[in-house]
Amino acid sequence: MANSCCCYHLSHKLRSSISSLRNLPLTSSPFTRRRLKFPVSPSRRTHTLSAANHVHRCGFTWDDVFKLAETQQNDSSDLQGFFEKVKLCNRNSEMQCEFIPFVLEKRIVGYVHNRFADHLRGSEDVFIFPDDTSYGGNFGCYITLHPMIRTIEDRTRAVEDVIKCLGEELIPGIRNELYPVTSSFGMPEFFSLERAAAPYFGIKAYGVHMNGYVERDGQKYLWIGKRSEVKPTYPGMLDHLVAGGMPHGISCGENLVKECEEEAGIPRSISSGATAVGAVSYMDIDGYRFKRDVLFCYDLKLPEGFIPKNEDGEVESFKLVPVTHVANIIRRTQFFKANCNLVIIDFLFRHGYIKPEDLGYLELLQSLRSGDCS
Known part of the structure; x- marks a missing residue:
């Protein structure tokens, strides 16, 4: 019997599912993808990271950031530190075999760790486990929603009830913010x-990250934020001027404008000038969590006199930092929130700070899209 608090009471008035989605082709499975091998770019010197690592473990200030950025010897052709940051976003690919495909209307929409799946088995009127190996995996089954739960609204409510019952012990940091579940970007939403x-169901999640930069006397500077120490995720770490996840029911462009206003006080008259410049992707496994993220990247050249101001309390402060120093911080420390590193490395490529003559250039460029960029 299903746990009573997780029981979803089916209605006789449930509408039929969206027929146009039934016959869509299967998505490719990461279980069949070749494991990505990150090349090791040979270092031309021995890195001394003890001071930076000590500061990272104990917390750090802006003074620490600038001191390390300025005092560390800068070899712009040494890409090893960048490779290491890409690896931090693409851990434990060998653990994919521990996940069960999550399938809706013949499309793989996510992956659930087999032990986390045990917590879903009690909600048998919401989640079912058909015996079928056609979607891959090592457990002889896949996970799907009960066939009587057909509409987007009913699916959303049913899964929400289960998540509430699982509670903060199993899914910490519940925000009451919804992400659309799709097989790929721009495809119809299932719920x-x-x-x-999202990472506990291994769904594809999307976000927008913006490099806000200034040009002064022929040199480029990036506005960098330091996250609030009271944020539940990555407190006190360095972050982009503007970044945010893609919630339900909003376009990338409108989401960026919204985040610009909330996170940095950038008015629409300025933020509307941001340029979409591509995307980065990664696949990271951490325990029961399987992150399959795609980040849409934007550049915005800001007026020299503009000073960002956080409006939502999530950023402690902002500093304008030379791009060469930002590159050094990424190479030598773990001060940045991990996925920000990928977006800034992409910026370094596009603005000529990483050159084809640098050993490992193409391998590093390719690694910025290690995940399923779809």
Whole structure:
């Protein structure tokens, strides 16, 4: 019997599912993808990271950031530190075999760790486990929603009830913010899922990250934020001027404008000038969490006199930092929130700070899209 608090009471008035989605082709499975091998770019010197690592473990200030950026010897052709940051976003690929495909209307939409799946088996009127190996995996089954739960709204409510019952112990940091569940970007939505639960169901999640930069006397500077110490995720770490996940029911462009206003006080008259410049992707496994993220990248050249101001309390402060120093911080420390590193490395490529003559250039460029960029 299903746990009573997780029981979803089916209605006789449930509408039929969206027929146009039934016969869509299967998505490719990461279980069949070749494991990505990150090349090791030979270092031309021995890195001394003890001071930076000590500061990272104990917390750091802006003074620490600038001191390390300025005092560390800078060899712009040494890409090894960048490779290491890409690896931090693409851990434990060998653990994919521990996950069960999550399938809706013949499309793989996510992956659930087999032990986390045990917590879903009690909600048998919401989640079912058909015996079928056609979607891959090592457990002789896949996970799907009960066939009587057919509409987007009913699916959203049913899964939401289960997540509430699982609680903060299993899914910490519940935000009451919904992410759309799709097989790939721009495809029809199957239902909406609590943001904090997204990696536990291995769904594809999308975000927008913006490099806000200034040109002064022929040199480029990036506005960098330091996250609030009271944020539940990555407190006190360095971050982009503007970044945010893609919630339900909003376009990338409008989401960026919204985040610009909330996170940095950038008015629409300025933020509307941001340029979409591509995307980065990664696949990271951490325990029961399987992150399959795609970040849409934007550049915005800001007026020299503009000073960002956080409006939502999530950023402690901002500093304008020379791009060469930002590159050094990424190479030598773990001060940045991990996925920000990928977007800034992409910026370094596009603005000529990483050159084809640098050993490992093409391998590093390719590694910025290690995940399923679809």
